[in-house]
Amino acid sequence: MQESAYFDKYNPIGGVWDEMYGADSNVRDHYRKVIEYISRESADDLNKKEELAKRLFMSQGITFTVYNSGEGIEKIFPFDIIPRIITAAEWAFVEKGIKQRLTALNHFLKDIYHNQFIIKDGVVPIDIIYSCPHFLREMYQLQVPYDIYVHISGIDLIRDHDGTFYVLEDNLRTPSGVSYMLENREITKRLFPDLLPQCGVRSVTEYPSILYKNLLALSPRQIANPNIVLLSPGIYNSAYFEHTTLARLMGVELVEGRDLVVNNHKVYMKTTIGLQQVDVIYRRVDDEYLDPLVFNPSSMLGVAGIMGAYRKGNVAIVNAIGNGVADDKAVYTYVPDMIRYYLNEEPILKNVPTYQLGNDDEREHVFKNLNNMVVKRTNGSGGYGMLMGHAASDEEIADYKKEIIKEPRNFIAQPTISLSAAPCYMQGELKPRRIDLRPYALFGPDGIEIVPGGLTRVALKEGSLVVNSSQGGGSKDTWVLA
Amino acid sequence: MLSRVAASLYWQSRYIERSDGMLRMLKINYASSQDAIQEFTWEPVIRIFAGLDDDEGENLGNDSRAVLKYMVMGRNNSNSVLNIITLARENARSVQEHITKDLWQCLNEYYHTVKDSKLERALQREDPISVLDVLIKQVMLYYGTVEITMERGEGRSFMNIGKYLERAIQSVDILDTKFGSISDNPDLLTDTTYWKHLLLSLGGYELYLKTYREGFEAENVLEQVVLNNDFPRSVIYSVNNIQRYFERLQNDSNMDDFRDMTFKIGRLQSRIKYSSVKTIRQEGLHAFLTQIRGELYGIADVLNQHYFANS
Numbered sequence: 001m002q003e004s005a006y007f008d009k010y011n012p013i014g015g016v017w018d019e020m021y022g023a024d025s026n027v028r029d030h031y032r033k034v035i036e037y038i039s040r041e042s043a044d045d046l047n048k049k050e051e052l053a054k055r056l057f058m059s060q061g062i063t064f065t066v067y068n069s070g071e072g073i074e075k076i077f078p079f080d081i082i083p084r085i086i087t088a089a090e091w092a093f094v095e096k097g098i099k100q101r102l103t104a105l106n107h108f109l110k111d112i113y114h115n116q117f118i119i120k121d122g123v124v125p126i127d128i129i130y131s132c133p134h135f136l137r138e139m140y141q142l143q144v145p146y147d148i149y150v151h152i153s154g155i156d157l158i159r160d161h162d163g164t165f166y167v168l169e170d171n172l173r174t175p176s177g178v179s180y181m182l183e184n185r186e187i188t189k190r191l192f193p194d195l196l197p198q199c200g201v202r203s204v205t206e207y208p209s210i211l212y213k214n215l216l217a218l219s220p221r222q223i224a225n226p227n228i229v230l231l232s233p234g235i236y237n238s239a240y241f242e243h244t245t246l247a248r249l250m251g252v253e254l255v256e257g258r259d260l261v262v263n264n265h266k267v268y269m270k271t272t273i274g275l276q277q278v279d280v281i282y283r284r285v286d287d288e289y290l291d292p293l294v295f296n297p298s299s300m301l302g303v304a305g306i307m308g309a310y311r312k313g314n315v316a317i318v319n320a321i322g323n324g325v326a327d328d329k330a331v332y333t334y335v336p337d338m339i340r341y342y343l344n345e346e347p348i349l350k351n352v353p354t355y356q357l358g359n360d361d362e363r364e365h366v367f368k369n370l371n372n373m374v375v376k377r378t379n380g381s382g383g384y385g386m387l388m389g390h391a392a393s394d395e396e397i398a399d400y401k402k403e404i405i406k407e408p409r410n411f412i413a414q415p416t417i418s419l420s421a422a423p424c425y426m427q428g429e430l431k432p433r434r435i436d437l438r439p440y441a442l443f444g445p446d447g448i449e450i451v452p453g454g455l456t457r458v459a460l461k462e463g464s465l466v467v468n469s470s471q472g473g474g475s476k477d478t479w480v481l482a
Numbered sequence: 483m484l485s486r487v488a489a490s491l492y493w494q495s496r497y498i499e500r501s502d503g504m505l506r507m508l509k510i511n512y513a514s515s516q517d518a519i520q521e522f523t524w525e526p527v528i529r530i531f532a533g534l535d536d537d538e539g540e541n542l543g544n545d546s547r548a549v550l551k552y553m554v555m556g557r558n559n560s561n562s563v564l565n566i567i568t569l570a571r572e573n574a575r576s577v578q579e580h581i582t583k584d585l586w587q588c589l590n591e592y593y594h595t596v597k598d599s600k601l602e603r604a605l606q607r608e609d610p611i612s613v614l615d616v617l618i619k620q621v622m623l624y625y626g627t628v629e630i631t632m633e634r635g636e637g638r639s640f641m642n643i644g645k646y647l648e649r650a651i652q653s654v655d656i657l658d659t660k661f662g663s664i665s666d667n668p669d670l671l672t673d674t675t676y677w678k679h680l681l682l683s684l685g686g687y688e689l690y691l692k693t694y695r696e697g698f699e700a701e702n703v704l705e706q707v708v709l710n711n712d713f714p715r716s717v718i719y720s721v722n723n724i725q726r727y728f729e730r731l732q733n734d735s736n737m738d739d740f741r742d743m744t745f746k747i748g749r750l751q752s753r754i755k756y757s758s759v760k761t762i763r764q765e766g767l768h769a770f771l772t773q774i775r776g777e778l779y780g781i782a783d784v785l786n787q788h789y790f791a792n793s
Contacts, residue, residue, distance in 0.1 A: 060583075061575070061590045074594075235576045248579035256576075259484050270485045272636070272789045273736055 006430045007035060010423060013432050017163045017420040019084060030087050030481055033199045043428040049191045053079050056187055062241055078474030080424045081191055084435060084456040091452060091480045094165060097349035098155055098441055099448045100339060105326050107342040109149040112325060113139045123341045124334045131409050133379055134324020138294055142311055145218045146445045149320040154438045159420035166352045172327040173319060174284050177455040178440045179242035184477040200482040202452035208249035214444030218316035219279040226279035228252045233285050233301045243284050262305030265312045280316045287321050329378040329412045330356055352417055358409040366413040370397055373413045390416055419465055424458060434459045436467050452480035483636045485791035487580050490573040491637050492644035497570035499648040501563050502621040504531050508553055509614040510683035515546050524549045526659045532559055550610055555602050564596050582631040592620040636734045642727040650720035651778050657707055658771045674698040684715045705759045718754045725751055739788035746784055750777040
């Protein structure tokens with residue numbers, strides 16, 4: 001096989017799992033066809049493809065707006081043109097692992113909002129649950145349709161230096177990014193014509209129809225055409241593009257809080273012919289803002305009285321309210337125990353070892369080894385408020401320690417996991433950059449379905465381990481081979 | 483259909499139509515400024531199209547490039563093409579799943595074209611007509627895309643009601659301003675280039691030549707712009723279309739609201755239909771146009787209350 005200059009110059013990072021190169025510096029089989037294809041292209045052609053990708057994102061309005069001095073500036077999320085490839089065997093393992101984990105987490109939510117056996121049996125300590133800000137009393141003894149809480153989830157996976165998959169985070173509230181899974185694939189079809197079928201890449205296009213089927217099944221009214229809506233915070237939300245894409249692909253109404261009104265414990269939308277009852281709400285508004293009468297009273301994004309309608313069973317809400325207690329970073333530590341407790345199985349996917357800073361011994365251990373640790377807030381997201389021990393200055397560490405001591409329950413620490421690397425196209429060369437993987441799982445009355453693919457986020461800065469888009473991360477199309 | 487969605491489609495379409503009228507007006511005025519021997523005045527254009535919240539426009543004088551910049555890219559002019567296309571796009575953005583993907587991309591491209599800094603430079607240094615043509619073409623693409631891709635449903639009816647309402651208001655405003663100038667300067671009445679430019683800016687020049695053989699007469703111009711059923715920018719044509727697309731909403735309406743609206747549109751339609759140049763002259767053109775404008779605003783108010791849930 002003839003390899004071009006791009007690959008001769010490619011230097012895998014030492015001690016890191018490289019998705020493309022094996023230990024003996026040979027290209028892994030599943031990357032061969034892509035490499036052959038790219039090798040035939042000149043750097044000029046690849047630059048053109050990169051330009052084309054940018055233009056397609058821009059003209060389709062797949063942008064987010066940064067408001068600066070009163071004027072909106074349109075930006076696109078960085079996209080790397082080289083796909084990330086997952087083999088059929090790897091996928092089968094991941095799929096099985098996520099299904100197992102999700103089943104346990106859903107049992108946990110049902111249990112924690114009803115009988116709380118897991119606390120009574122001493123598997124999860126009570127103070128971890130009751131100190132969690134996302135544990136909502138309002139959900140106690142509330143019946144949700146089919147006992148499903150986590151209809152949509154995006155579990156973040158990373159790979160250590162030997163290629164083992166670890167779960168980094170369970171996102172069980174309103175995980176975003178699925179539109180990028182869909183759009184990245186559409187763009188790749190344009191960038192590399194005919195390559196997808198040659199490689200035998202599995203399709204991701206089923207996602208909206210599976211989601212729609214699940215939403216339809218949740219309708220409390222047994223009628224032919226229940227009203228399903230997607231509740232968005234509005235056009236200024238950074239994920240607005242995703243909301244409209246999903247609404248369009250499913251053919252459901254996209255609504256904002258001001259379009260809805262509750263009367264007599266039923267939710268209605270205001271239309272040109274008057275009020276129409278709403279049956280299922282796929283909401284992309286956080287719990288806290290959903291109902292000003294129950295949660296944050298200053299919220300303009302939600303609907304007054306919606307919680308009452310939910311409690312009465314007159315409307316289905318997706319995902320269920322109060323899921324935050326299951327993806328809290330302090331509760332995360334106990335997920336393997338939950339799997340053993342509810343399913344009587346050994347966990348397939350590993351947890352990253354996690355230290356609870358609320359625990360004196362563990363805190364002491366972490367403080368001694370801060371240089372090799374990542375410290376996170378238990379309720380944080382988006383890569384904000386993290387301390388990367390290996391990169392922080394002494395001063396930053398000292399300040400962060402003070403924060404921790406004030407409220408130790410709010411922090412966890414994990415040893416720095418090295419994250420696998422994949423080739424990225426940068427200014428005419430291929431360079432290894434760190435990646436993670438977020439597959440999207442849909443939990444409906446028929447069980448859990450995971451579309452073969454997901455979002456691969458990539459830390460575009462050299463040496464960076466943070467893949468979040470808010471911290472200079474980008475994304476890649478994610479291929480699962482048949 | 484959600485009231486908010488109906489309102490957004492209606493406004494999106496009003497803004498696009500307004501940008502179209504403005505761009506054509508600017509193009510013809512610029513061209514005629516190149517013909518003018520004495521100083522060319524931009525005052526009527528600014529009066530018709532500039533936002534009311536800003537007096538920067540009044541101080542531009544007759545500097546064509548400055549006026550063009552202000553009207554097309556002016557950031558402080560709430561009615562500049564840039565600002566209204568931004569609004570049209572925000573409206574479209576919040577109803578993306580109700581318009582086709584093609585239409586969204588088309589409007590999005592229009593927006594990025596107006597925002598392009600190269601265009602601003604070209605408008606200042608190069609031939610402004612080429613720049614205005616680029617933008618006018620974007621509007622034509624938009625209308626073609628609506629025609630070819632949009633489903634013939636409630637959404638399109640609201641879009642068309644917005645479009646024709648805006649167009650009718652524009653034609654009334656332009657006539658009122660242009661004929662108003664005559665009372666200050668009676669010489670214009672016999673100035674053929676004055677009428678020619680008015681017709682060109684409304685895209686009705688060719689039709690006029692085919693209809694009237696006796697040269698440019700103020701009364702003929704009035705007849706064409708108010709009463710000609712076949713002239714796409716005439717007041718009667720626009721009102722007929724408001725009526726036509728409103729009728730289609732019958733099945734998607736509350737009966738009382740629908741009757742109220744039908745009554746208002748019907749009254750306006752008859753008022754124009756059973757007028758002639760002679761009767762308009764008798765009661766006074768300004769009074770007539772003021773009444774028509776009032777009725778058009780009345781229709782917009784009823785829509786707002788009954789269909790867009792803004793009371």
